Amino acid sequence: MKRLYYLTKSMESTEQISDDLHKAGVTDWNFHVVSKQREAGLYRRHIHSANLLHKSDIVHSAERGVVIGFVAGLICSWFLSTVPVFGSTIDGSTAFFVIIFSVLLGGWLGGFYGIQTENYKLRRFHDKIEEGYFLILVDVEVGQEEIVREVMESRHQEATFCVEGSSVITPFHQPKPVDL
Numbered sequence: 001m002k003r004l005y006y007l008t009k010s011m012e013s014t015e016q017i018s019d020d021l022h023k024a025g026v027t028d029w030n031f032h033v034v035s036k037q038r039e040a041g042l043y044r045r046h047i048h049s050a051n052l053l054h055k056s057d058i059v060h061s062a063e064r065g066v067v068i069g070f071v072a073g074l075i076c077s078w079f080l081s082t083v084p085v086f087g088s089t090i091d092g093s094t095a096f097f098v099i100i101f102s103v104l105l106g107g108w109l110g111g112f113y114g115i116q117t118e119n120y121k122l123r124r125f126h127d128k129i130e131e132g133y134f135l136i137l138v139d140v141e142v143g144q145e146e147i148v149r150e151v152m153e154s155r156h157q158e159a160t161f162c163v164e165g166s167s168v169i170t171p172f173h174q175p176k177p178v179d180l
Contacts, residue, residue: 001167006136008159014134015045017156024151030139061114062107063171069106073099124178139167
């Protein structure tokens with residue numbers, strides 16, 4: 001699914017964009033707002049705020065941790081099965097459990113780090129969000145992108161289109177910087 005990023009300065013504009021996009025068929029599941037203002041302000045105006053998975057880097061970092069844990073587990077298993085440690089080597093089932101343990105530990109540590117870190121896709125908008133802007137994330141399905149773009153261009157010139165991306169999170173992808 002494609003994700004469109006828009007910046008706007010006011011809560012009123014954000015509320016109107018939310019209403020117009022809902023009328024155009026965009027559901028709350030596909031519409032998220034990231035702002036410095038409190039969640040309660042967005043909630044009172046019935047604006048769907050971005051959740052922890054959108055704001056933090058938990059999924060991205062956990063995916064990285066799983067991949068790194070898998071590689072580390074393979075290396076450790078290979079080493080322990082070929083080099084006698086304490087006089088013996090490990091068998092295949094023990095090597096398998098070493099890999100599984102490494103994958104789980106890597107995922108857990110990655111998720112633990114990621115929950116404390118800003119989402120890698122939102123870092124490029126950090127300064128604008130701190131200035132008080134509202135970042136609107138719109139996930140569009142096939143055939144819906146033109147409708148969203150038309151609504152935004154015809155009714156909301158105050159909102160700045162920033163970039164389009166994917167809603168899919170991949171472990172080693174780094175988004176391109178954006179001139180804001």
